[in-house]
Amino acid sequence: MSDVLERLSKLPLRENLRGLQPYGAPQLDVPIQLNVNENTHPLPEAVSRAIADEVFAAAQRLNRYPDREFVELRSRLADYLGHDVNADQVWAANGSNEVLQQILQAFGGPGRSLLSFPPTYSMYPLLASGTDTTYIAGARADDFQLTAESAAAQVRAHRPNIVFLCSPNNPTGTALGQDVVTAVYDAGQESQAIVVVDEAYAEFRHAGTPSALELLPGRERLIVSRTMSKAFSLAGARLGYLAAAEEVTAALRLVRLPYHLSAVTQATANAALKHVGALLANVEDIKIQRDRIVDELTRMGLTPAASDSNFVFFGGLESPSTVWSGLVAKGILVRDVGIPGHLRVTAGTEAETGAFLRELEALLEQDRAGR
Structure with missing residues (x-):
């Protein structure tokens, strides 16, 4: 491995990628x-069989490109999310990491910055590096909590283009109050910061803990990201998604690769969403x-x-x-x-x-x- 790293150092790698290690537990x-x-x-066996049937049907058409707009999947995800979210407000990609990457491709990049609050999901700085977005590590209290006042003050001080809030937070598991999200959103008004609430673990919240989905109306710079990897037992399927204003999903279409969600991925997710009760x-x-x-x-x-x-x-x-x-x-x-x-x-x-x-x-x- 050391020999490979030595040879890697001789390649014309982007400067901000030199010395980095790939993500991996x-x-x-x-x-x-x-x-x-x-x-x-x-x-559940019934769900596995349903997925197998849908994938088999999709396999009959693998000589053709999949639905580029994955309309059925977006509709099913919107129905699952509720909160008056419609299909045009939904976007999906190959895992929530790709969702976050596409957000950075659209709203980050050279000369732009991302703020998050460690300890938090360790992929955030790596996604920033991969898109040549400057990463700013904010601060939490000694007990790893993040208050609305502290978060808003840091947003005003750093004026980031994007803010990632992980709720429930990884690795601490704690959920953020709605006051933190709204304070960060309001503090980012001057710099027009895109605020992303990463709710990968939302289904596991205690009863009464609200979702940032409730805050979407009237906030065109707010994005709520989710995944089917955790609660749905579909880590191997790689399906992440988000809800946001329609203009945000329009922006992501500018950076997505053509036909980025395969027919097999769409079939798997659609089958799973027909069995939400069993999966949850x-x-x-x-x-x-x-x-x-x-x-x-x-x-x-x-x-x-x-x-x-x-x-x-x-x-x-x-x-x-x-x-x-x-x-x-x-x-x-x-x-x-x-x-x-x-x-x-x-x-x-x-x-x-x-x-x-x-x-x-x-x-x-x-x-x-x-x-």
Whole structure:
């Protein structure tokens, strides 16, 4: 690998890409994988068969280009979102990362900037680099919270062209209040900042936690992005989407590649959206396991953050890397997000969650006994 990197350094790579590492969480072959916030519940068999049937039908026409405007899919996504969102306000791409990339291609680029608030989704600066958009790392409080006053002040100070707000936030799992979104939007008025609320984990929110979809009317610079990877158990299908004013989706058509959503992708997503109830049936179980993790980690003397997502971010660890390695040795993979004293774990099935909790507690007891 070092030889490849040496040869890479001799290529005429763009300057802002030199020295960067590609995004990627560890991919280890262990029985319990709780590190990338996947939905660990498999697709219901009836849904898998429905998808297979739709894909088979699409395969009969693979000699032709797919529907470039993916009209059926946009209509089904609009119906799912509700909030009076119509099909012309919906856009989709190959995963929410591509959705965010297209936003940066349309509204970012050389001489323009993106502001987000670390710790947050680690792809944001990489997407900025890939589109030659200047990345600005904002600040959070010591407890990783973000207030409306602080966020708005930073927007006014930096005057970014784009702001990414992750809610629920990754890796902390906490949802932002509507006051944060509206304060950021209003503060960006002077610089005409596009404000993106990344709601990849929206379906896992606690009851009563609102969605930024409620704020769309009258806010032409506001975008709400979603994904089918998490709650829908479709990480392998790669389908992300957004809702925004119609002029925003018109702008994204200027940067999308021709026929960017394959016929197979469209068929898969359309079939899944015909079975929303079955696919979302596991969401409540995942939320139960998430809350179980929070309760048990608190009992163990750790400090889990309140979570509106399908994962839990927790601190209070003397050596996160030691705990991470100890769990891997027991066949359990969680995520070391590089924040001192903290790890992140996906809420899996009841059995997976139970195994994680048992092994973690055993590791903590061994560590305390050895002191």
